[in-house]
Amino acid sequence: MAAVGYTYINDEVAYEKGRTRHILANARKTFERTYEDAAQIVEWLEGFKVYLENGKVTYPESFGGSLAKALDTYGKLSEKQVAAVRKIIADRAARKAEWATKQVALNATREHVGVVGEKITLTITTKHIVEIATQFGVSAIFICEDDKQNTIIYKGTGAAVPSKGQTATIVATVKEHGVREGVKQTVIQRPKLAK
Numbered sequence: 001m002a003a004v005g006y007t008y009i010n011d012e013v014a015y016e017k018g019r020t021r022h023i024l025a026n027a028r029k030t031f032e033r034t035y036e037d038a039a040q041i042v043e044w045l046e047g048f049k050v051y052l053e054n055g056k057v058t059y060p061e062s063f064g065g066s067l068a069k070a071l072d073t074y075g076k077l078s079e080k081q082v083a084a085v086r087k088i089i090a091d092r093a094a095r096k097a098e099w100a101t102k103q104v105a106l107n108a109t110r111e112h113v114g115v116v117g118e119k120i121t122l123t124i125t126t127k128h129i130v131e132i133a134t135q136f137g138v139s140a141i142f143i144c145e146d147d148k149q150n151t152i153i154y155k156g157t158g159a160a161v162p163s164k165g166q167t168a169t170i171v172a173t174v175k176e177h178g179v180r181e182g183v184k185q186t187v188i189q190r191p192k193l194a195k
Helices: 012-034 038-046 063-074 079-109
Strands: 002-004 007-009 119-134 137-146 151-156 167-180 183-193
Touching (some): 012 063, 038 063, 038 079
Parallel strands (some): 151 183
Antiparallel strands (some): 002 007, 119 167, 167 183
16 A cells, blocks of 8 residues: 555555546647647547457557557647648648549539430440349449540449449440439440440
8 A cells, every 4th residue: 555645545556547547638638728620630530540349449550540649648749740630631621622623623524425215335434333232132333434524324233334443345225314413424224345
């Protein structure tokens, strides 16, 4: 038993853990009061934590991982670390805004392809595949682009539609023309590889 002031400590290990927790909690409160964007910084760092099944946390060997570990270890970051995280967040936001601007400009140029009910020949590149489990097995939505970057959609399991990132020339029937989230798209059916 050790004496601290007039208080006797029965479990020194538990006392030390509690004292450390209290110091970290105070450091974290001070960090959050010092920086008005502390919540945004902490949220960004949360993405670098890896939670294990046993409840423990590990950190990847990266800049973000080292900062997340520092925050959890010391309850705060240094001024330079905060500045670095702010720069990363700002750069990411700028890239996102630039991408959104380019996407809006591209979407404005997209057109419907072909005439509904008629066959067309297209060279398409698959950009994304969404797999859907149905009562009949796995189906997919293929989101493709033609050579003019018009959006072509195929729903089904057709082997004629290329895999993600691949390009193929196909013959298909135009099923319908639609607009989704402001983007014109052409839905095709019964695609076959062009000969």
